Amino acid sequence: MPSDHAPETPAAPSHDPALPETGRPAGELLAELARLREADLPVRGGQVTAYVYDTGREAVHDLAATAYLEMLEVNCLDPTAFPSIVALERQVVAAVASRLGGGSGVFTSGGTESIMLAVKSARDARPVAGKPQIVLPATGHPAFHKAAHYLGMEVVHVPVDASFRADPAATAAAITPRTVLVVASAPSYPHGVMDPVPEIAAVAASAGVPCHVDACVGGWVLPWLRDTGRDVPPFDLSVPGVTSLSCDLHKYGYAPKGASVVLYADESLRRHAYFAAAEWPGYTVINATVQSSKSAGPLGAAWATLNAVGAQGYRELAGNAMEAAERLVAGVAEIPGLRVLGEPVAPLVAVASSEPGLDVFVIADEARSRGWFFQPQLSYAGIPPNLHFTLTGVSDIEPLLSALADSAKAARAAGPPDVPADLVEALAGLDLDSLDDAGFAGLLASVGVDLDGGGQPEMAVVNAILDALPPATREALLIRFLSALYA
Template identity: 70%
Template sequence: MRTAEELLAEIAAMKQHDLPVRGGQVTAYVYDTGRPEVHEAAALAYFEMLEVNTLDPTAFPSVVEMEKQVVGEVAAVLGGGYGIFTSGGTESIMLAVKAARDKAGRARPNMVVPVTAHPAFHKAAHYLGLEVRAVPVDLETFKVAAADVRERIDGETVLVVASAPSYPQGVVDPVAEVAAVAAAAGVPCHVDACVGGWLLPWLREAGAEVPPFDLSVPGVTSISCDLHKFGYAPKGASVVLFADPAMRRKAYFAAAAWPGYTVINATVQSSKSAGPLGGAWATLRMLGHEGYRELGRDTLEAARRLREGLAAIPGLRVLGDPAGSLIAFTSTEIDVFVLADEARARGWFIQPQLSYAGIPANLHITVTGATLKGVDAMLQVIAESAEAARERGPAQVPDGLVEMVAELDLEALGDREFGDLAAAVGVDLGGGGQPGMAAVNTILDALPAAKREEILVRFLAVIYT
């Protein structure tokens, strides 16, 4: 039998090329308070609830009490409602879509979403059999217009979506106007506040102008809020709130047509650990409203300095007017994908975003509570990386490769051949470390969305084989 120390050493070896989860040098995927004692308390509570199964709340009443407290705290901040604790934003969104679909009972249901809405809505539509009607956004503000939403609603529409904020450019859609249009058509309106739900209220208290976006807005019928983002809880922790308890019941699933144990699920998953619930509960208790207010003030100040600093770097331009925590910037003079590689080589991960629907390729930064201490260092790295990218020029892609990939029948291509194709643009799918991705992103950026998706599916299949 192996010892715990041996296993931990083996894990450490596997993690040697991982991006760091603390310190603020990774500007996506992780959320850091900069307060180690908070994360340690959450880890202890997570471990305490690790083996508790949320499948049967009558067997483990601690789950019911803990979830009621967590959901109640979120509801108290976001306009009331009736909630469910979920594993993340995608599951929260999935349940909101299911509830809207089941309530409407349409034969050919559709939902109306801005092009900037999270792909979780497309995933929910794919799983649940809905049509997605995408609405373009203004290419200066990156917000959806209520009038454009109205045009796409018909008798089969079961849900309208707005974001607070949308992830790509960090702007808040005009929630009140969109919700009013939905209400006038008799259609539920979901606000995706997975990113902003547990941040915008604290930014408002810190003096930021934050428009109404939660369940207090007339016409908003559900809202999703991730606690593992700006709630700083361990993954995965999210809450979906419904204004109407009858709508929450539509999110549930029950099965009695079998001879086994009673099945009633509030979430997509059945058996699951209560660890994330314990971690979220502890994080909320550790920080309290005052802790979140302080983190909100730090986030707001870091975002302000970051926007101003980016604007001062030659060739860079911030997109839109971010609400505070999410900032995207682009350039017509510098290849942003090369800039991202240069920053990665300097120890900083800045998230590339491909062009879509008239929005240019850009780089995305998520500002967290830990960003303020390192904002000057981040700006220095971005400035150095921008200059290096300017000197390098655009990513080099072999002539004709984009056209060849566009015409390629990927289903006829074996995994080995796909790996060879990736190697031709400098990506070793079997290697470790942090790869340069500029050439790959350049190729993906030149392809239509459907072909991008095909390639991404093959990429995932190969790296896990």
């Protein structure tokens, strides 16, 4: 007998306004994707000097896409179910290890995940009393802060020297009984400058602490640059005291995003990256990475890219990118009011202003209106604000230099952005908890940022405001920006 509450006829299915009731045609969906992408920065062509890596070799990128598709639906969750992933990962890791001083490793989704695993291994291999610490140069990548945040650890920041290089003496002084990892970058991203890896690794080894070399951006360009005859100081696992190293294939390996390798000198350190869980009644979990179920697409594509480009191809690509960087450094010296920060060993160049009225954030906006994206970097720890250029195999430096010179001229004429001091003060003292996402979006609108993408905002004002605030306030505001953006 039906209960009083049972409906006599099944309820009509509810309509979800965010999902079509009947599937939409493929052509329409692909057209919508293409339309959405119109607002994106171009991923090819070299006019975007960050985020993307273009070989200029169409066939390589097409092959990577095909290999990605071939592996797309294979799940890396279970290497016994899909032995192809073991074969591919072994080959990719062996190729990277053979150029970077040996060891064994893990294929991961990117630099951040490689660093997360290196940090986890270091923490678990050497338990300490109290919160474990990572000694990190001020120019070290935020992925270490993220790893510390996720893994219940602490970052001990060490200032860099006047040429933005990690300081071995300051590193030694920062090591405590709670230190589980010391970091050096090869090179650090902001200025392309190489830390003195042998000295830092020696300091770590003498304290009995592991040393990670962050070669995420440099690992797949420095060895090839050495082959071209350039002077590349030692930085890899062959350096005594270096215990792990990260190298991103989705940067100078030119593989599609989702490809990095973390190498360990010692296989037992590598095993500390792994995770297994049998405490439930479902399938037993064995993971070498943070992600569990994940597509083998990036692995297939990275394998295909490595083998299609080959050693000779990487030598040529690295040489071209470094020549572009060298030409940029020389060209900037000819542009009044601009200067290069530090001495880059890899194709990463930071350009600052040397003239009080010439604002780099205005230069970035001017360049954007001319079809170029130059990545703004905020001032930090006494290092001035600047523009970052990651040069790649396709960088065409003469048009880039003229865009930079024209933008600098226009920026000089425009003057620095008008940032009311009371606005900065108000933001610094703002009680963010009292604002919801809509309230925060209203605040952004008042400085010209429309979260629905109406026109290109004047980022110079936003960057100048952020630049005037301390890092902790920048972080709090940016988290609210992200929240409002996705709301």
